[in-house]
Amino acid sequence: VFAPPVNRLIGELAKLPGIGQRTAQRLAFHLLSVPDEEALPLADAIREVKEKVGQCEVCFNLAVETTCRICQDERREASVICVVEQPGDVIPIERTNEFRGRYHVLGGALSPIDGVDPEDLHIKELLERVSGSEERSRGAGPASTAAQTIREVVIATNATTTGEATALYLADAVRERSPDVAVTRLASGLPVGSDLEYADEVTLGNALRGRHAL
Numbered sequence: 001v002f003a004p005p006v007n008r009l010i011g012e013l014a015k016l017p018g019i020g021q022r023t024a025q026r027l028a029f030h031l032l033s034v035p036d037e038e039a040l041p042l043a044d045a046i047r048e049v050k051e052k053v054g055q056c057e058v059c060f061n062l063a064v065e066t067t068c069r070i071c072q073d074e075r076r077e078a079s080v081i082c083v084v085e086q087p088g089d090v091i092p093i094e095r096t097n098e099f100r101g102r103y104h105v106l107g108g109a110l111s112p113i114d115g116v117d118p119e120d121l122h123i124k125e126l127l128e129r130v131s132g133s134e135e136r137s138r139g140a141g142p143a144s145t146a147a148q149t150i151r152e153v154v155i156a157t158n159a160t161t162t163g164e165a166t167a168l169y170l171a172d173a174v175r176e177r178s179p180d181v182a183v184t185r186l187a188s189g190l191p192v193g194s195d196l197e198y199a200d201e202v203t204l205g206n207a208l209r210g211r212h213a214l
């Protein structure tokens with residue numbers, strides 16, 4: 001019905017999560033109707049994030065440099081790691097102001113039916129981070145390295161079937177490799193079946209404060 005470039009824009013917009021065909025059309029016609037200087041910054045912004053934003057090589061959060069701003073922040077406690085499914089899950093936890101540790105982003109949740117197995121997530125890297133910190137603290141290194149020991153892994157995967165399965169898998173895996181490290185889970189109170197990113201700050205803050213051993 002529309003000219004090919006318009007169809008192309010509608011098609012690309014419709015691929016975005018939560019955007020149906022009808023909304024894609026409305027957005028496309030909006031972009032067509034506004035001046036260039038209102039529409040083109042969107043294209044530039046998409047290009048810029050794709051060119052500049054990558055993964056933190058320590059925690060797999062989004063990062064502009066080799067490590068993310070949280071890993072670079074010396075004031076953050078290095079002894080507690082909060083494990084989340086996606087980079088977007090870091091934001092709601094940060095908003096609670098209840099957590100001062102570091103993060104580890106898995107890149108999803110275990111789901112054998114969908115073909116997501118442990119080796120598809122950043123689980124190996126998490127176990128290496130945790131056990132590596134123990135070895136460093138046991139070694140004869142300078143006293144300051146002892147401060148880097150990870151004491152607790154807080155599992156903040158979603159309160160969904162796959163999120164819960166991932167939490168149990170991680171608890172076993174961490175315990176097996178690093179028995180001295182506490183593994184905790186956010187307290188219940190988060191709506192069952194819900195994603196972290198939709199939790200409100202108060203609920204999530206309570207869940208963090210009330211976390212329990214797994």
Ligand SMILES: [Zn+2]
Nearest residue numbers: 056059068071
């Ligand atoms: Zn990081």
